[in-house]
Amino acid sequence: MNTKLVVYVISDSIGETAEQVIKAAISQFDCGDCEIRRFPYISEEEQIREIINEATHEKNCMIIFTMVIPRLRKLLTESAQYHQIQAVDIMTPIISSLQQILKAEPKSEPGLIRKLDEKYFKKVEAIEFAVKYDDGKDPRGLKKADIVLIGISRTSKTPLSMYLAHKNIKVANVPLVPEVPVPDEIFEVPPKKIIGLTTDPIKLNEIRQERLRALGLSNEANYASMERILEELDYAEGLMKKLGCPIIDVSTKAVEESANIIMDIMKQNLSFR
Template sequence: MENNHPVNIYIVSDSVGGTANSLGKAAMSQFPSANIKLHGYPFIRGEDTLISILEKAAEENAMVLHTLVSDDLTKVAQEYCSKHEIYCVDLLSPIIREIQKRSGVQPANKPGALHEMDETYFDRIRAIEFAVMYDDGRDPKGFLEADIILLGISRTSKTPLSMFLANLNYKVANLPLVPESHIPEELWQVDPKKIVGLTNNLDMINSIRQERMISYGLNPETPYSNKERIERELEFSNDLYEKLGCLVINVEKRSIEETAAIIVSTLKLDKKKLNHLEEYN
């Protein structure tokens, strides 16, 4: 018989805490049936604040994952957790010390250095704005400026994938495919190496569309969710992909992150931007 006691994980950081949060979620994913809760405590600056959090962690027998850059706060966390037998993992200090040892360079010890508003940050904002502007084929001219163009019938994850790729600094435009609609001339002017055709399993699309209708308080059996209609849409999209000679990805059993990784690696996009993708894995 499984023991399913609640497990509390405290994410403590003097910055955003994204690194520790991602690691905590990655570990949690291995225990889908466990009762695990993440508690975030970002932007910790003072010793008193840190101690109060650790006191609460001790009361709940919580695990503590921290990315404290400050030597003083790191020391406080280590000593308090050791004294009170709190499971505590310092995710940054060992790596920082090893880099310092190998490079001979002193660390900046600057909280939030990873998230400074440099040119990369502003590129990301511009990419997100681009994705919003050219979502759902609003302006075909965007195809000529985009790094990536996503095509697909309804419910193939075009918009969420566009936003995810935009957060990796790619300019993405997407176009919903409907058999009755005209394919914009601009699409044929684009290098097919920039185009990605998204597809999905007929039954999966049918199920998703029915659930969408139910969420709107409507009858799930509509022309939108009709299997014959969906089959015709899939045939239309697959014919178009073949004519374009573009990359085709079936998103049925893939997460947004997995699909994005395939797109970035297959299209051989900017390697510098590819590094950002690793933050999500």
């Protein structure tokens, strides 16, 4: 009867990578009883000594590790060798190869991939938020948003929402139409979290006419008339003043420029907390 195999998974981060590797390797053998003991976030030499001491009392064990901190990796390797415990270093061969190819030194900072994953998922969450609460679809999102954009049609609300979402900012936007009351929730949002978007009426007239042509409609429609545009802009300006929110004129600005202004406003608001 085979003695139980005990595998020590040691990492200065979560240790999930090493555990998955050893599980995949073990699946290639009929090794019977096997126990995996994972030790994450190892950052002190004393922790390594305690694990090695525990391992010396096992009859059949091995160590698999992902350590990027050189001093800890050295101690673990030497201690395992001294006690004749088989130890497998997963990260070092790969890092060494990359170092030679890239002609650069590794950061030797644990948990970087996890930090990147967290940043990625925050971005995805912000993008999903922007899609869900675009164009006033669901007013419940207004109080959850980091920023709420308001403005009449063709003032770059959606492009700005998506651009800011890629900066991990949750944005909701509300179209302003004189005949359609804004949701009550907008008055419950702090004014500093609302950004009003306005534009030059002549520029907007050109944009709307082009939009109608793209849709195969007559550019003489009320949507693109100067009278209608001035009416909408006047209504929007009155509401923005009532809300007391900052207003940005987007008529001559690229989306990136407007987004940078919004992010600067957000930073100023944080500094005055």
